[in-house]
Amino acid sequence: MIRRLAASALLSLVLAACGRDSGEAPEPEPVAETPRPAASRDFAATPSPTLQSVRRRGYVTCGVHNGLSGFAVRDVRGAWRGFDVDICRAVAAAVLGDAQAVRFRPVSAQDRFAELQDGRIDILSRNTSWTLSRDAGLGVDFAAVTYYDGQGFLARRALNLTSADELNGARICVQAGTVTEGNLADYFRARALSYTPVVVDTEEAARTAYEAESCDVFSADVSALASARSILNNPNAHVILPTVISKEPLGPVVRQDDPAWTDIVRWTVNALILAEELGINSTTVEASRETASDPATRRLLGVDGDLGELLGLKTDWAFQAIRQVGAYNEIFRRNIGADSGLKLERGLNALWSAPDPGLLYAPPAL
Incomplete structure (x- = not known):
């Protein structure tokens, strides 16, 4: 038995050698596929029905409180002002290039989710707490936390x-x-x-x-x-x-059936937070776009790569949101912080990297 196995093995070696001598190429070794970068240019963004509707009509419809000082209130000229208002303006700047392209719709606490579910608003930005029963039971998604409250x-x-x-x-x-x-x-x-x-x-x-x-x-x-x-x-x-x-994590709410729109709102908020972390604000962002050398800033502002393409937006989506509305710290300070009547401390809403750290943390824009 052992002799037969040895002879068989020897015969295989001889045949293999003959194949090489006759010019046959050996079987190529499998080559591992080179990983694609996360922001591959051949990736097609999933179309967002909400984004298509917003572009068609030319404005974002935002559901807000009918009058909560610091968060959503009309000024003496009838213009909407406030923290929640500015979140919607930032989304409008990102998707339409114009922070003023928003129509605000006051909604009550009782009707706010129905207004969103029925399509009467594109975003609900109205001091609304993220809870399991709302997230899983109402057909809505909480895109981000913009304010940690209690x-x-x-x-x-x-x-x-x-x-x-x-x-x-x-x-x-x-x-x-x-x-x-x-x-x-x-x-x-x-x-x-x-x-x-x-x-x-x-x-x-x-x-x-x-x-x-x-x-x-x-x-x-x-x-x-x-x-x-x-x-x-x-x-x-x-x-x-x-x-x-x-615990009351507050933030913008969108419909659950349009995940691409959820991404747009989520990453607009993240861009505002990242801007503060990178030391960019509404007055310095233009210069930063021209002179910045660090990769994170260049990616966020659309100088390198094209993260906007992944969201179905223009290259300068984050640049426009920051330039026209401001970084997170600017939005906080003027509406509810030191420059406002409320004078709220940053507290939990400070950056994770601040000297007195809070919970504010955005994933990297890669």
């Missing part, structure tokens, strides 16, 4: 309260149709505390009821409470308690 309590300074745990038996104003109601019930139930909810339809009604002393405290997102306090008759007579009872 639910708190506004109280009169004269009450000398130091914690929400001192609110046993209190009357608490809360807006209907928001996660705030559920958070409130969960918090008090977990601590075996009692309270009387004073449920109203809008934040304005809650503020009015609180100011009229129809309730003892007003509960909402801390940013909304800061907005409400800024327009009370005597803002200094009221304090926001240090207790924060929930």
Whole structure:
């Protein structure tokens, strides 16, 4: 048996040698395919029906709060101003090259998702919290987190309260149709505390009821409470308690059936954050486009590569958003930060790399 195997092996070697002598080429070794770069030029962006509609009509339709100081409010000339407003303007600059190509549609807390689902708005940018039930149960996608918030309590300074745990038996104003109601019930139930909810339809009604002393405290997102306090008759007579009872990641919402549009909104927000991280702002971005040598800045501004093509946008999509609306820190500062009436600290909304780091972090633009 062993002799037969050896003879067979020898015969195979002889035949192989004869094949080479007769000019036959050996079988080529398989060659590993060279990986394509992430932003390959032969990639065709998935068409976005929303983007096509926006380009056809010439403007983005944005659902906003009907009046929340710092986030969405009309100024004395009737122009919309605010943090959420600027997010929509940045998207318009990215997709149409014009930050003013937006039509704002005030939507209520109760109707905001229906307005989006029915196609009456392209983006919902209205201090809306990202939750599992909304994300998975309403046919919508949260494109990004633009503001990390939490639910708190506004109280009169004269009450000398130091914690929400001192609110046993209190009357608490809360807006209907928001996660705030559920958070409130969960918090008090977990601590075996009692309270009387004073449920109203809008934040304005809650503020009015609180100011009229129809309730003892007003509960909402801390940013909304800061907005409400800024327009009370005597803002200094009221304090926001240090207790924060929930996580409220706020950001723009889009329909779930158009993932390409989700990418556009998500990466517009990321571009604003990356601009701050790279030290670019609305006044320096033009010079940066001409002189920048670092690869990250050159890619973001469309000098090198063509990331815009992957989104179905022009090469200068991020450049236009930053030039016309500003980097994230500019948007924050003028609307709700140091240059605004709210004067909110960056806190959790500081960059991850800041001296006092926050949660703000954008994936790399590669």
